[in-house]
Amino acid sequence: MAERIIELRDIKKSYGQVYALGGVNLSVDRGEVVGLIGDNGAGKSTLIKILSGVVRPTSGDILVRDKPVTGWSAARSRDAGIETVFQDRALAVQQTIVRNIFMGRELTGFMGWLKVNKEIEEASRLMREIGFTSKVFTPHSIVGQLSGGERQGVAIARAIYKQAELIILDEPTTALSLTETAKVFHFVRQVRASGRSILFIGHNIHHVFDIADRFVVLDRGKVALTADRSAVKSAEELINFMEDVAHPGGLAGLHEAVEAEQRVR
Amino acid sequence: MEPDLESHLSAHGESARKEWKHPSDHWLRGFVLDNRASLGTLAVFVVMMAVFMVANPTVFTTWYLYSSVLTTLPVALFVVVPLVFVVTCGEIDLSFPATMGFASWVFALVVQAGYNPFLGIAAAVLTGILLGFLVGSLVVYGGLSSLIATLGMNFLLRGLIQIINEGKSMALTGLADSSAYKIFSSQVYGIPVQIFWAIAFVVLSAMLYNRHRFGAQVKVVGDNPDSAQQMGIDVKRVRVKVFVFVGIGAAIAGTFSVMINFTWWPTAGDGYLLPVLASVFVGGTPTWGGIGTVAGGAIGAVTVSFIQTGVVAAGLSGFYVQFFNGLIIILSLLGHKWNQARYR
Numbered sequence: 001m002a003e004r005i006i007e008l009r010d011i012k013k014s015y016g017q018v019y020a021l022g023g024v025n026l027s028v029d030r031g032e033v034v035g036l037i038g039d040n041g042a043g044k045s046t047l048i049k050i051l052s053g054v055v056r057p058t059s060g061d062i063l064v065r066d067k068p069v070t071g072w073s074a075a076r077s078r079d080a081g082i083e084t085v086f087q088d089r090a091l092a093v094q095q096t097i098v099r100n101i102f103m104g105r106e107l108t109g110f111m112g113w114l115k116v117n118k119e120i121e122e123a124s125r126l127m128r129e130i131g132f133t134s135k136v137f138t139p140h141s142i143v144g145q146l147s148g149g150e151r152q153g154v155a156i157a158r159a160i161y162k163q164a165e166l167i168i169l170d171e172p173t174t175a176l177s178l179t180e181t182a183k184v185f186h187f188v189r190q191v192r193a194s195g196r197s198i199l200f201i202g203h204n205i206h207h208v209f210d211i212a213d214r215f216v217v218l219d220r221g222k223v224a225l226t227a228d229r230s231a232v233k234s235a236e237e238l239i240n241f242m243e244d245v246a247h248p249g250g251l252a253g254l255h256e257a258v259e260a261e262q263r264v265r
Numbered sequence: 266m267e268p269d270l271e272s273h274l275s276a277h278g279e280s281a282r283k284e285w286k287h288p289s290d291h292w293l294r295g296f297v298l299d300n301r302a303s304l305g306t307l308a309v310f311v312v313m314m315a316v317f318m319v320a321n322p323t324v325f326t327t328w329y330l331y332s333s334v335l336t337t338l339p340v341a342l343f344v345v346v347p348l349v350f351v352v353t354c355g356e357i358d359l360s361f362p363a364t365m366g367f368a369s370w371v372f373a374l375v376v377q378a379g380y381n382p383f384l385g386i387a388a389a390v391l392t393g394i395l396l397g398f399l400v401g402s403l404v405v406y407g408g409l410s411s412l413i414a415t416l417g418m419n420f421l422l423r424g425l426i427q428i429i430n431e432g433k434s435m436a437l438t439g440l441a442d443s444s445a446y447k448i449f450s451s452q453v454y455g456i457p458v459q460i461f462w463a464i465a466f467v468v469l470s471a472m473l474y475n476r477h478r479f480g481a482q483v484k485v486v487g488d489n490p491d492s493a494q495q496m497g498i499d500v501k502r503v504r505v506k507v508f509v510f511v512g513i514g515a516a517i518a519g520t521f522s523v524m525i526n527f528t529w530w531p532t533a534g535d536g537y538l539l540p541v542l543a544s545v546f547v548g549g550t551p552t553w554g555g556i557g558t559v560a561g562g563a564i565g566a567v568t569v570s571f572i573q574t575g576v577v578a579a580g581l582s583g584f585y586v587q588f589f590n591g592l593i594i595i596l597s598l599l600g601h602k603w604n605q606a607r608y609r
Contacts, residue, residue: 086495092488092492092493093488094488094556094607094608095485099481099485103485103493104496104498112478113477114477114481142608143608144609
């Protein structure tokens, strides 16, 4: 069996009285693409923040390579080889690709002078590794000239620098056209081919279905389904399942759910 | 596991260079594309000078005209260049005239007390660093608007100088015999020596801007501070640093202006506020932060210092100076707007 990069056991997170996560189990193995799906408010964002160490869980265990860790933090998360590509992409769009990839960790030599050639060589290696090659763009290109998908590529290239083992992609295809989404998928496949793992978060099930080896459906703070790609016949099956989970018993169930929600409020 | 960079470099370095050629195949085209803002400023300067020369060819062939510009230009250059960093970082500093006055005051006090002028320069630079740190901390840690806070600091510091000196100037007659004067303010073959120091400062700063971690972080912070923060850059520290840099530049500028005149006035530095700001933007550094050009700023300073001299030398009355100042600024801004795209 492949090495287990990270495992979450019975993770709970509450904000005051409200439970964002009510006991989630999730694991990612080496070289695996896990698709995390869930409606708005299902707890996806909270789960990502816990994985990247920004938010601490209220209770539960985190295991890195089968060893439990204490004092989980953003620094610990990075040490464990986890890199998060946040939704807002976090790129400086007036700067070159090189400057974005080495943002905050410039390759410097004597007295802080930049090793310009080394940075370009490293940047081209990273871009080649994720299959981001183009006759039009070079590491000197300004990020603002790139399309949305290509910008995701820069963010992914930045994430895999320093031997990251698990890349968390937070809705990387939101607001992208089909061709741009295809580009992002191309980068993701290249990253998987290099032996790294990916946690791909999305609410467009079709997008996640195309790319993931395993699906985890999150619903109201709980894992509603974990399924291997082979076990699911089509995206429609997954959609139907999610609708069932969200509104058990069809429309009648929906009304009940709404009423229940109103009672809670 | 540590990434194995060395072995990779030897294997792929050459192929990487081949694969990633500059989008423009010819080196000259690449150079023009990479430096379009500063080249645009240079074009403005050349056209302006051509117009002046056509208006009055004889005056513009006399060396005296250039010599006088080269005496005052260095003072401006020492503040224009750090201001390019500040504007790139998404801030502005209007307190540098008072810092020039304050630091040169310290210099004048040390020299008047009979100490070596080199000690005076060191004291002035230290004062500049402290004032820059003070202004920067006020803006960054106090969370104030740099436009208003630095304007306030300019009044406050100038007010302090005025209160203590009661408008009296200081004559430093002994300065002319000092070795510091020979090194920093004399003439070599009729060329004012301070221009060489200013050029060295511009070149060093341009390297800091383009080839150093400091410049790289200043640009990123000005471009997208949230992203910079996320990637582990101490955004506040970088912001304070650019204000300290202005403090150092202003201190050097103030000291040079005193050494040119052998006199310190309580108003020292005041006249530089608007020309220096104009130079930064005429030079092609946009107001929105993230990008800028040190070389362009320097050429902008040259342009602005030649406007006044040029207008008068071309035979127009002094009443035209302000009009041409404004005209050049507006034309440059329009040119830069056309010349560079803003990416979002």
